[in-house]
Amino acid sequence: MLLPEKTDDSNVFRQVQPEDLRKFGLIPEFIGRLPVVATVEQLDKPALISILTEPKNALVKQYQRMFEIDGFELEFEPAAIEMIADLAVERETGARGLRAILEELLSPIMFELPGSAEQGLVVITADNVENHSIPKIRPLPQRLKDKSA
Numbered sequence: 001m002l003l004p005e006k007t008d009d010s011n012v013f014r015q016v017q018p019e020d021l022r023k024f025g026l027i028p029e030f031i032g033r034l035p036v037v038a039t040v041e042q043l044d045k046p047a048l049i050s051i052l053t054e055p056k057n058a059l060v061k062q063y064q065r066m067f068e069i070d071g072f073e074l075e076f077e078p079a080a081i082e083m084i085a086d087l088a089v090e091r092e093t094g095a096r097g098l099r100a101i102l103e104e105l106l107s108p109i110m111f112e113l114p115g116s117a118e119q120g121l122v123v124i125t126a127d128n129v130e131n132h133s134i135p136k137i138r139p140l141p142q143r144l145k146d147k148s149a
Helices: 009-014 018-024 045-053 059-069 078-091 094-115 126-131 142-148
Strands: 072-076 120-124
Touching: 045 059, 045 078, 045 094, 059 072, 059 094, 072 078, 078 094, 078 126, 094 120
Parallel strands: 072 120
Antiparallel strands: none
């Protein structure tokens, strides 16, 4: 007895044709309005890290700008960025889930910043991401104080 060959689901989805959609139950009038049938794949960890850090409007850069408006510097440790990407992979939320994860992580500290009398440095560590703990505000290093003055 021959066992059927194991197929990769993502490869099967790439081969979908309009006839397959009709067999699946979609009406021809609807299928005719689809000019292109395309498939999408889950983003992997390196792609999510890239989305967080590389584009001109990357999420990390957006939050750094928001903190800067309140007079604070925001830094992410590389391990924290990796853990954020891991959470998105684990939750299967993709790139859209990255913003929700950052909101969960940064919202508590963002509410404390506007009332603070001092400027400071907020460093997001892997421990903050893992334990959902509020990051500590550290005094600005001298090089950053000189830059902001």
